[in-house]
Amino acid sequence: MYRHVYSFIILILAATLLGACGAGDKGPAETALKAAEEAINTAKVEAGKYMPDQAKSLESGLAAVREKLNKGDYKAVLSEAPALTSKAQEVASAAAAKKAELSKSWEGLSSGMPRVVEAIKSRVDILSQSKKLPAGMSAETLAQAKAGLNEITQQWTAATEASKGGNLMDAVAKASSVKVKAAEVLTLLKMPVPEALKS
Amino acid sequence: MADKKNPDPWAIPDIGPDTGEKQSESGADAFDATQWHEVKKGETLWKIAEQYYGDGNLYPKIFDANRDILKDPNRINIGQKLRIP
Numbered sequence: 001m002y003r004h005v006y007s008f009i010i011l012i013l014a015a016t017l018l019g020a021c022g023a024g025d026k027g028p029a030e031t032a033l034k035a036a037e038e039a040i041n042t043a044k045v046e047a048g049k050y051m052p053d054q055a056k057s058l059e060s061g062l063a064a065v066r067e068k069l070n071k072g073d074y075k076a077v078l079s080e081a082p083a084l085t086s087k088a089q090e091v092a093s094a095a096a097a098k099k100a101e102l103s104k105s106w107e108g109l110s111s112g113m114p115r116v117v118e119a120i121k122s123r124v125d126i127l128s129q130s131k132k133l134p135a136g137m138s139a140e141t142l143a144q145a146k147a148g149l150n151e152i153t154q155q156w157t158a159a160t161e162a163s164k165g166g167n168l169m170d171a172v173a174k175a176s177s178v179k180v181k182a183a184e185v186l187t188l189l190k191m192p193v194p195e196a197l198k199s
Numbered sequence: 200m201a202d203k204k205n206p207d208p209w210a211i212p213d214i215g216p217d218t219g220e221k222q223s224e225s226g227a228d229a230f231d232a233t234q235w236h237e238v239k240k241g242e243t244l245w246k247i248a249e250q251y252y253g254d255g256n257l258y259p260k261i262f263d264a265n266r267d268i269l270k271d272p273n274r275i276n277i278g279q280k281l282r283i284p
Binding site: 108111112113115116119120122123126127129130131132133134135137186190191192193194195196197 | 228229230231232233234249250251252253254256257260284
């Protein structure tokens with residue numbers, strides 16, 4: 001009989017001790033979660049623009065860890081929140097690198113493409129004044145080149161607007177399509193395609 | 200002597216030192232879309248305009264684009280590199 005009573009008391013003590021330990025983890029778990037939140041909020045500023053998928057992944061990770069905190073799973077929070085903080089810092093660095101890369105691309109495109117467009121426009125203007133087109137060029141080809149030039153001009157304006165609006169990703173994407181179209185039009189006009197438009 | 204509007208189509212390019220030669224594309228930036236034409240024996244601005252534009256009457260376009268090295272549309276030198284606008 002005493003043996004059962006002792007066992008019961010030991011069980012109660014063990015459960016209390018475990019509970020006390022768990023409650024002791026709450027504060028550190030909250031601190032770890034707060035650190036992760038801060039790191040993610042910092043990373044989101046640029047990651048949202050340049051690495052949207054990674055930013056979403058961080059958000060969903062944070063929501064999952066917060067849920068664990070609410071359920072009292074402090075040990076899981078203590079294990080996962082620091083990993084989330086590290087991940088947020090990695091994403092922030094990667095987003096900064098991506099921004100720098102896009103800025104460099106845009107810088108090159110914005111200084112180079114207007115000259116390409118100007119060369120196309122000049123040739124189209126001159127050919128439009130010609131009474132007879134050069135050998136191997138039909139009126140249809142010139143019409144295609146004119147249409148292409150209109151498209152290029154519109155897309156370039158959109159790219160510039162995107163850049164002014166701070167959307168470098170969109171600006172570079174639009175400028176890249178301008179590059180492709182410009183190479184097509186230059187070929188139609190039998191003009192040399194600059195190296196930058198070949199890649 | 201032909202006038203500017205109708206340069207002598209038979210004008211033979213001068214043979215001599217090409218002091219006004221333009222830089223070729225080599226070494227130019229990657230976005231340079233300039234088209235160059237190297238003058239060959241027997242060519243005139245008229246013929247060059249005809250080659251690129253289909254219409255020799257448009258030779259002033261080439262002359263204007265190369266005023267830094269051309270003083271007279273009737274005088275072009277073999278080996279000169281002309282910008283074709």
